[in-house]
Amino acid sequence: MTRKKVSLTYITNDSARKATFKKRKKGLMKKANELSTLCDIQACVIIYSQYESHPEVWPSPLGVQRIVSQFRSLPEMDQSKKMVNQETFLRQRIVKANEQLKKLRKENREKEMSRVMFQSLTGKPLQGLTMIDLNDLGWLIDQNLKELVDKIKTRKEELAQRNPVRVPPTPAAVPAAGDHALNLNMHATMERQAFGLSNMGNTMQRPSWFTDMMNPNEQMGFGAVAEVLPLGDQYHHGLWPNNPFFP
Numbered sequence: 001m002t003r004k005k006v007s008l009t010y011i012t013n014d015s016a017r018k019a020t021f022k023k024r025k026k027g028l029m030k031k032a033n034e035l036s037t038l039c040d041i042q043a044c045v046i047i048y049s050q051y052e053s054h055p056e057v058w059p060s061p062l063g064v065q066r067i068v069s070q071f072r073s074l075p076e077m078d079q080s081k082k083m084v085n086q087e088t089f090l091r092q093r094i095v096k097a098n099e100q101l102k103k104l105r106k107e108n109r110e111k112e113m114s115r116v117m118f119q120s121l122t123g124k125p126l127q128g129l130t131m132i133d134l135n136d137l138g139w140l141i142d143q144n145l146k147e148l149v150d151k152i153k154t155r156k157e158e159l160a161q162r163n164p165v166r167v168p169p170t171p172a173a174v175p176a177a178g179d180h181a182l183n184l185n186m187h188a189t190m191e192r193q194a195f196g197l198s199n200m201g202n203t204m205q206r207p208s209w210f211t212d213m214m215n216p217n218e219q220m221g222f223g224a225v226a227e228v229l230p231l232g233d234q235y236h237h238g239l240w241p242n243n244p245f246f247p
Contacts, residue, residue, distance in 0.1 A: 117141065
């Protein structure tokens with residue numbers, strides 16, 4: 001059976017308040033003892049109440065004085081660094097509760113927009129949505145797409161690290177023995193052909209008729225001048241008869 005949540009309000013009934021005080025005081029002493037033993041820390045408890053004439057201390061008056069003296073020896077800034085009163089404690093609780101409420105509202109809003117998004121994927125039209133709803137739906141879709149892109153990128157990087165692509169080194173081109181011999185034979189053949197053409201040009205003799213045609217003056221005798229006939233015969237029958245440019 002679960003315990004009923006206690007309302008943190010002042011107990012107006014005297015007998016109930018006194019019974020609660022004794023019960024809570026005993027539990028506080030027990031918790032302080034457990035905390036000091038389990039964590040090896042220095043702690044003390046001083047309780048003033050209307051039900052007792054003297055304050056109740058734990059673990060002992062000397063122990064309390066030693067811890068209080070050690071606390072007062074600290075600088076004032078360190079003394080009040082983590083010190084809270086009832087008002088400060090309640091303010092901190094209110095701030096924490098507001099942050100938790102804001103977080104829960106955001107989670108509920110995301111769940112609501114996720115439900116709308118999945119319903120639209122099944123063919124349900126987006127009707128009855130305000131501009132705020134549409135903006136929130138667009139933001140949620142963008143966030144989901146961004147998460148998918150990040151997951152795909154991370155997965156590709158993991159696969160690339162597990163299975164790196166190894167490119168084999170390109171071997172240097174080394175000619176085979178047969179190719180080297182073929183190149184030497186071709187080089188020697190080309191040298192022989194070039195040498196034969198040069199000798200042929202030196203030893204080739206021109207025909208006599210070609211020489212006579214190229215040097216007609218040499219066949220006329222010593223110092224003779226060859227008579228060059230004009231175009232046409234002696235009767236002036238030229239190649240272009242009745243031509244005004246060539247009479």
